[in-house]
Amino acid sequence: MSRWADLPKELLEMISKRLDFRVDVLRFRSVCNSWRCSVSPPSFDHEIPPLFLKLPDPISADAVLMQTAICRMEYPCNYPNSSCSLSKSSLVKVGESKHGKLQLCHPLLNQETKNSFISFNFLDLKFVKLSEACLLKWPSGISIFGINKVVKFPLSESCKNNCELGILAIYHEGKLGYWKHGDKEWTLLDDRNFEYDDIIVYKGQFYVVDRWGTVSWIDSSLKVIQYSPPLYGCGGQKNLVESCGDLYVVDRYLDGERRTWRDYEDVMGGNDNSLRLSKLMRKPGPMAVDFRVYKLDEEWGTWVDIKSLDDRIFILGIDCSFSVSCRNLNGGKGNCIYFLYDSLRVGNGMGGGAVHVFRFEDRSIDNLAEIPGFSEIFWPANVGSST
Template sequence: MVELGKAYALRYTKGSGSIFGINKVIVAPNFKDCSIFMVYDEGKLGFAQIGNEKLTLINDQISDYDDLIVYKGQPFVINKLGQIFRINSSLELVPFSPPIGFGCRKNLIECCGELYVVDRYLDQQDKKSQEPLHNASFNFFLRHPLLRRGRRIYDADRPKAVDFKVYKLGDEELGGRWVEVKSLGDQAFFVSVDCCFSVLATELEGCKGNCIYFTDSNDIGFASRELLRSDGSVFSLEDRSINWLSSSPVYSQMFWPLPA
């Protein structure tokens, strides 16, 4: 068994379901009392410590964050324009890179010690919930009316990926600059809501290099499971094609048997 990545989610105290409305959770490095950061309500950035009943909303004027990552022992967040910020111990956002612009949804991935952005282009604009989670608290998440609806109904009309571009951040000490990556070589990227990671394809049976494995789901409760099942998809940077994971038995070998 080889550990490829580690993901976190907030779950109910009773039952196994993930709390709806939370898009990404990371454990804050170098913060005390089991602190976490999260992107929730499709773009807000929150912070909480164990024992807190309410989230601390970071930069309450902005609600356009896409992803979080721990990079070189520090928490980083990226917004929808592709600008990365480092979150310091005072919960301030320190600019770390210039914006990229372009695509609809961005994910952060560390590969071989360098920071990459996967920029996803969708067939339609991302749709936000019609019932935003204002003044969020953990108790609020538990009783929010969206939880009583079928999540599949909410997720059924989700936008579909039609293209991807990959960028690498260089010259970090000088404020960073983005370089488009045309090929990943033998590396493969796995992109899900709760966790993004890279692998050396030759070390993972059934995996093909220069590809992005992804799911269109934007809900933690389904994303990882879909990436491991027939709903997962594969994007090839070589010919820019998108295929279902289930369409190739070779790709599916790496996910079987399914993990407990």
């Protein structure tokens, strides 16, 4: 650490100016005393204007782009709301309110935690950023129905403002689209495949997976290029997760049929659009009954069926999926997948889904509230574990 502590103040200032997310500045200052003294703390006094996007048809919404970071929050064992005296770290989603305060949310449910705006002593806390997430919401705070996943797609490395912002989105249960500020319509990136399930930023590139498990990457010209052979997994919903530098496909088996893009075409094609859309929003989604995980062997171009995640935990969120080692967290066990039981409804602002856990060792699925200790990986532990 001594070498890093002796870095010139001018260099530390240059580094700090490249940190856009203010919690990153707080993390930067918490490294050591010399770093803390060389960089001023971020101001939380001024109001942050929300990032409004006026999206055209077929979404047609005045949306707010919510940007957050998934962090492992490390704290002393005697810290408030800490229920474990041995391990000292939990998962939390960190954002900023319009008043510049840090906003803590549940990593899966996006619910604000109690005491979300509490004044922390950041000298006692360390935030380790695991991933970033974006979510489109109405100004009221409710998620926009029909948007399955969204990621920022900057037009240049120096993209710093709204006028240069572009987004990639999976909408209407499978269409892959692109929109940038000022566009009067979405650009459909693939007019032959309306069955996309997930997007991820992996090693600086944008990757998508469809319902057959075919992974493709999106180049800078927005061309969709096949990256892997089809998985032909029999599950009904696919997620992409990066773990230890490798890319995985999680295949979720469902107990019924899920919505498709055709359901939205039917809604838009009638005269009573509002009534049809309301019925579609209230339609319960199918439940997960099993999971399988695959890793691509890039050398041989084949899929490897993963039988165990070892000490890793996969967390499948609406706006972000990621992995973490259980050794760094309070409670819980490795070789598990945390997910929302009715994710298709929760993701569209409908509520009604509790966090559940799939355990590879016996292929069981349980409500988080029924597994003592497993909820300790989140901060605070009592959020998101209800039925």
